[in-house]
Structure formats: C-alpha cells, structure tokens
Amino acid sequence: xPNDQSNDLFDRLASGAAAxxxxxxxxxxxxxxxxxxxxxxxxxxxxxQDYLFLTHFARAYALAVYKGRNxxxxxxxxxxxxxxxxxxMDLHVSLCAGWGIAEDELERTPESKATxxxxxxxxxxxxxxxxxxxHVALSPCVIGYAEIGKRLAATxxxxxxxxxxxxxxxEYAGEAYQSVAASARATLNRLAADSLTxxxxxxxxxxxxxxxxxxxxxxxxxxxxxx
Ligand SMILES: Cc1ncc(CO)c(N)n1
Numbered sequence: 001x002p003n004d005q006s007n008d009l010f011d012r013l014a015s016g017a018a019a020x021x022x023x024x025x026x027x028x029x030x031x032x033x034x035x036x037x038x039x040x041x042x043x044x045x046x047x048x049q050d051y052l053f054l055t056h057f058a059r060a061y062a063l064a065v066y067k068g069r070n071x072x073x074x075x076x077x078x079x080x081x082x083x084x085x086x087x088x089m090d091l092h093v094s095l096c097a098g099w100g101i102a103e104d105e106l107e108r109t110p111e112s113k114a115t116x117x118x119x120x121x122x123x124x125x126x127x128x129x130x131x132x133x134x135h136v137a138l139s140p141c142v143i144g145y146a147e148i149g150k151r152l153a154a155t156x157x158x159x160x161x162x163x164x165x166x167x168x169x170x171e172y173a174g175e176a177y178q179s180v181a182a183s184a185r186a187t188l189n190r191l192a193a194d195s196l197t198x199x200x201x202x203x204x205x206x207x208x209x210x211x212x213x214x215x216x217x218x219x220x221x222x223x224x225x226x227x
Contacts, residue, residue, distance in 0.1 A: 009192040010143055010185050012201070013136065017209035024140065024212045025148050029219035033165040034152045038223075043165065046222030047096055049115045051106040053218070054092060056119030058084045060126055060138060067131045076187045077131075080142070083180040091171050098167065114221035118214035125207055132191040136204045139184055140211045146181030149173035 006012055014021045029046070032038030061081035068074035093103055122141075126134035149172025152158045159166050171177060196204070220226070 007189075008185065009136075009188045009196065009204075010139055013139070013205060013208040016201075016205045017212055020209045020212035020216070021140075021144075024216040024219070025144055025151070027216055027219040029223050030148055030152065032223075033168060034155045034158045036157075036163040036165060038165065040164070041225060042222050044099060044101065045225050046219075047092075047099065047101060048106055048109040049112050049218070049221065051092060051096065052109060052111050052115050053119055054084055054089055056115075056123065057138075057141065058089075060119070060122045060134070063123065063126045064131060064134050064138070067126065067134060069131065073131060073191075076183065076190075079183060080138070080180070080187075087176060087180075095167055095171070110227070112221050112227050114214070114217050114226065118211070118218055121210065121214055125211075129207075130195070132188075132195055132204070133207060135184070135188055135191060136207045137211050139188060140208065140215050142184040143181045144212070144215060145172045146178050149177060 006015075029038060029042065033043075058081060061077055061084060064077035065074050065081060068077055093106075096103070096106060122134075122137045125137040129137075149169055152169045153173035157163065158169055163169075
C-alpha cells in the first residue's frame with residue numbers, strides 16, 4: 001500500500017499521485033489479463049507495441065548509464081539496461097513467438113502515438129533533467145509491472161492453464177523481474193539521499209504522475225487497438 005510518510009521515495013510518489021497510479025495498475029486491460037477475458041486482438045496489439053516500447057526503454061537506460069556521476073550510479077543503470085536487453089526482451093520475443101508473432105513482424109510494426117508519447121517523454125525528461133529525474137520517469141514502468149504481476153498472480157485462477165495470459169503474469173510476478181524492481185526502488189532511494197530536497201519533491205511528483213498517466217494510456221491503446 002502506498003504510504004506518504006514512508007522513507008521510500010517510490011511509496012511517496014505513488015501515494016502523491018494515487019489517482020494516476022491506480023488508473024494504471026488497476027486498468028481494465030490488467031483485470032482482463034487476470035481473469036482471461038481480455039480480447040486476443042487487444043493483447044496482440046499491445047505485445048507488438050511493447051516490443052517497440054522496450055527498444056526505446058533500453059535507450060533511456062543507456063542514457064541513465066551516461067548520466068551516472070560515479071561507477072555505482074553507472075553500474076545500477078547498466079543492470080537495468082541488461083535486465084531489458086538480456087532478460088525482458090528475450091522473454092518478450094519468446095512470448096510473441098508463442099502467439100505466432102515473429103521478430104521481423106515486430107520490427108516492421110508502425111509505432112503507435114501512445115508508444116511514441118510515453119517513450120519520448122521518458123527520454124526527453126532524462127535529457128533535460130538529471131539522473132534522479134530520469135529514474136523517477138522510469139520507475140512507474142519497472143516497479144508498476146512488478147506490482148501488477150504480483151497482484152495478478154495472487155488472483156484466483158490467474159495462473160491456471162485456462163488463462164491465455166498466465167505466461168505474461170508469471171513473467172512479471174517471477175523472482176527475476178521482482179528483483180529488478182527491488183533494485184529500481186533502492187536506486188531511487190540512493191539518489192534521493194543525495195539530491196532530494198523538499199522543494200524538489202513536487203517536480204518529481206509531476207514527472208511520476210505524467211509517466212503513470214502515459215502507462216495507463218498505453219493500456220488504453222491496447223484495449224482500443226489505436227494506431
Ligand atoms: C508499457 C510498458 N511499461 C512497463 C514495462 C515493464 O518493463 C513494459 N514492458 N511495458
């Protein structure tokens with residue numbers, strides 16, 4: 001449960017932007033994956049866009065490596081970059097293959113406006129801001145999917161063979177992804193200890209709320225098959 005008295009920066013952000021956060025993690029698309037009622041075309045549309053999303057997200061992590069002030073910062077961001085390129089991307093490509101979507105088809109998919117808006121927002125926030133701004137912009141993605149995966153996995157029936165979305169849920173509820181999210185939380189707290197001031201918090205909250213909104217819009221794009 002988000003808690004605004006917490007020492008955990010992520011908890012403070014999620015509770016400060018509670019409306020945007022819950023629209024994202026409690027979205028109809030998410031509930032439809034949990035009970036298996038999500039229409040297959042919506043999931044396929046989402047999966048192809050998510051491939052493009054992850055490509056840009058890897059670039060945003062590469063920017064975070066560049067923006068590191070020391071080796072500890074650079075290694076933390078490099079681990080995030082490796083988690084996308086070596087773990088999540090492989091899982092994604094094999095998940096797509098299971099749905100009969102080949103990698104060259106993913107490469108040829110035109111990027112939707114929701115994908116462009118979200119990924120370019122994160123990249124632009126990172127370009128103009130510092131490392132803390134960038135990691136705050138990245139955090140709804142990593143920590144949000146871990147939370148969604150964990151919640152869905154705890155829903156009765158979600159991991160049953162009858163649910164076509166069980167592989168997706170198991171991926172994000174799994175230990176590997178949960179530990180990537182735990183590191184992202186720790187990175188935020190380490191950066192906050194160094195450079196968070198009371199005056200800065202509202203600006204970080206704006207970034208966090210905006211990124212959470214764009215995540216919810218990404219689910220909308222999948223659900224409504226929008227270009
Ligand atoms: C849109 C979106 N947000 C977050 C994640 C988690 O990395 C993802 N794969 N896609």
